[in-house]
Amino acid sequence: MREIILDIETTGLDYKNGHKIIEIGCFELIDKEMGMSYHQYINPNKKLTEENIKIHGITNEFLDPYPRFSEIAESFLEFIKDDIIVAHNAQFDIGFINNELMEERLDQITQDRIIDTLVIARDEFPGQQINLDSLVKKLKINSMVNREHHGALKDAKILTDVYLELRGHTQMGFNLSTKNDNNKEVKMKPFDGLIQLTKEETERHKEFIKKVEANKDT
Numbered sequence: 136m137r138e139i140i141l142d143i144e145t146t147g148l149d150y151k152n153g154h155k156i157i158e159i160g161c162f163e164l165i166d167k168e169m170g171m172s173y174h175q176y177i178n179p180n181k182k183l184t185e186e187n188i189k190i191h192g193i194t195n196e197f198l199d200p201y202p203r204f205s206e207i208a209e210s211f212l213e214f215i216k217d218d219i220i221v222a223h224n225a226q227f228d229i230g231f232i233n234n235e236l237m238e239e240r241l242d243q244i245t246q247d248r249i250i251d252t253l254v255i256a257r258d259e260f261p262g263q264q265i266n267l268d269s270l271v272k273k274l275k276i277n278s279m280v281n282r283e284h285h286g287a288l289k290d291a292k293i294l295t296d297v298y299l300e301l302r303g304h305t306q307m308g309f310n311l312s313t314k315n316d317n318n319k320e321v322k323m324k325p326f327d328g329l330i331q332l333t334k335e336e337t338e339r340h341k342e343f344i345k346k347v348e349a350n351k352d353t
Contacts, residue, residue: 136165136166136219137163137164137165137216137218137219138163138164138218138219138220138221138250139161139162139163139164139214139215139218139219139220139221140161140162140163140164140221140222140291140294140295140298141159141160141161141215141220141221141222141228141291142159142160142161142222142223142228142287142288142290142291142294143156143158143159143160143228143231143232143287144156144157144158144190144191144193144286144287145157145231146179146181146183146184146187147184147187148227150230150231150234150235153181154179154181154231155177155179155180155181155204155231155235156177156179156204156231156232156235157176157177157178157179157183157191157193157198158174158175158176158177158191158193158286158287158288159173159174159175159177159207159211159232159287160172160173160174160286160287160288160289160290160291160292161173161174161214161215161291162291162292162295163214163218164221164295164298164299167299167302167304169295171214172288172291173210173211173214173215174287174288175201175202175207175210175211176193176197176198176201177198177201177202177203177204177207178198178199178200178201178202178203179198179203179204180203182195183195183198191286192286204235204238204239205238205239208235208236208239208241212236212241212242215244217248218248219248219249219250220244220248220249220250221249221250221252221294221298222249222250222251222252222294223251223252223253223256223266223267223290223294223297224251224253225249225250225251225252225253226251229244229249232244250298252294252297252298252301253265255298255301256270256297256301259301260273267290267293267294267297270297270301271293271296271297274297274300274301276293276296276297276300
């Protein structure tokens with residue numbers, strides 16, 4: 136079985152108010168073994184607020200050269216295919232994604248494909264905090280991901296660990312290959328525990344962090 140662990144970052148909290156997706160991060164699980172990833176920054180053609188930037192550290196200047204959702208929609212759909220989507224507070228993530236897909240007149244993600252880890256965690260820890268950071272502590276997950284700023288791919292990796300733990304699969308090894316319908320081995324891209332950006336993305340990220348720090352001193 137193939138499942139897609141998904142997270143997004145946005146310009147705000149409600150797509151009904153015109154907010155847009157600025158980052159998508161996904162990992163695939165095949166029979167609970169981690170496989171390939173999908174990561175994409177998106178130019179929302181909308182100004183981000185300072186409050187929003189503090190959450191994820193992403194600025195309009197950083198996003199300016201990246202494609203619009205319309206340009207990456209097909210590649211995103213090709214990655215997720217018709218498989219199960221796992222998200223934390225899925226109503227938020229899938230609501231944004233379906234709104235973008237609707238605007239492009241593309242098929243939306245149906246409710247029968249969605250697993251919400253928020254619902255699973257609520258049953259596991261009734262009356263307790265169940266955001267990702269809290270679940271990492273409750274489930275004693277040794278996360279190597281830096282959480283100074285939120286990020287879609289970083290949060291998708293953490294959610295993968297949380298989901299596997301909630302399902303009781305953390306003792307399973309990460310197999311880096313699987314087989315397709317023709318029984319041929321398909322090599323998967325391994326995840327090494329660190330979120331790797333390209334050299335260009337890293338340099339640009341450093342630049343806007345410097346700008347944010349400089350603004351704090353003025």
